[in-house]
Amino acid sequence: MEYSGELSQEQAEQLHQAHYGRMVSLLTRLTGDGGRAEELAADVLYRLLSRPELLRSGENIEGWMHRTAMNLGLDHIKMQSRRLRYERAASVEAIRTAAPASPLDSYIRGERQRQVRTVLALLKPRDAQFLMLRHMDCSYQEIARTMNIAPESVGALLARALARFEKHFRKVFRQ
Secondary structure (H helix, E strand, O other): OOOOOOOOHHHHHHHHHHHHHHHHHHHHHHHOOHHHHHHHHHHHHHHHHOOHHHHOOOOOHHHHHHHHHHHHHHHHHHHHHHHHHHHHHHHHHHHHHOOOOOHHHHHHHHHHHHHHHHHHHHOOHHHHHHHHHHHOOOOHHHHHHHHOOOHHHHHHHHHHHHHHHHHHHHHHHOO
């Protein structure tokens, strides 16, 4: 499709129909978030439509869109990573500066930790690893990469591991 530099409404719709789906698919694979991928794909199209000089004949619009989508997706991943790092640091700081626990609170927390460790030791290592990764607030995507499994399997495997944990916990501690 050739563009003269000014884009008609029909040409803009053709661009959208021709490229939006592929960009959403690419960005979903990159970010792991379909909703965010749609927003980023719309942003790519907006940026293209805001720069009529790119629409001159001879320009590689598809290549520009792909590169822009990749850059936006990578920027989103970096932003999410920074946000998570800041949130974790803030959480650690909040715990560090919180009022010291009473001796009873400390004892109860320590006893609960001992119980959890006991039950985790009874589980298969894979189940324990699933539960630990989830407890560390890892996303399903991160768990899938770490465990070398399909992201679609994470929810079911986590649910099974949690059910086995609960079963062992009730059996060992009669609760």
